[in-house]
Amino acid sequence: MGHQPYETWLISEEPLLPEDKQLLDEHIESCDACRQLSYSWVEVQGLFREPQLAHPSPGFAKRWQARLVEFELLEAERRQKRMSWMFFAVMAGAAAILSGFMVIQIFSSVQTPVQLFIGGMTLITGVLNLASAMQVAIIPFLNVILVSVPTYWWLILVLAACLLTLVLTLSARRILFSRRVSL
């Protein structure tokens, strides 16, 4: 949304025309950024009205406007960061759902209590053995899973998991190493 000429009007030292004032009020009503600015501007003017403080020197509005450009750059950067976080959250949510789905797949594919027991035991044994003998544990564990779940499901799940991991890594990098926005 364009904030001109409202920003200029907001901080103008000249009185506005009634119709401009009307337009400005309407814009402030609907625009968070300009409302924020109008609050800060009122606050700043209040500070200068206090007797112990100096009056703004001529051209103060101009310098304020220069600061505003800087503020907008920061705002854009913050917005981008927020978007990255949202993206990260959505991807993390998707990863959680996928993991849950994988667990459901494992257990729903095991039909009888005996199979469930064997599956569970294999899982526990697998986890226990993992610490001492990685290879010994993983191979029977994988066999049970591969036998009980159609292979193409695993292909899809593993591919999706890989893709998610990649996307999560990339978006985490983006958040951690985000640079200044160049406009």
Ligand SMILES: [Zn+2]
């Ligand atoms: Zn605005």
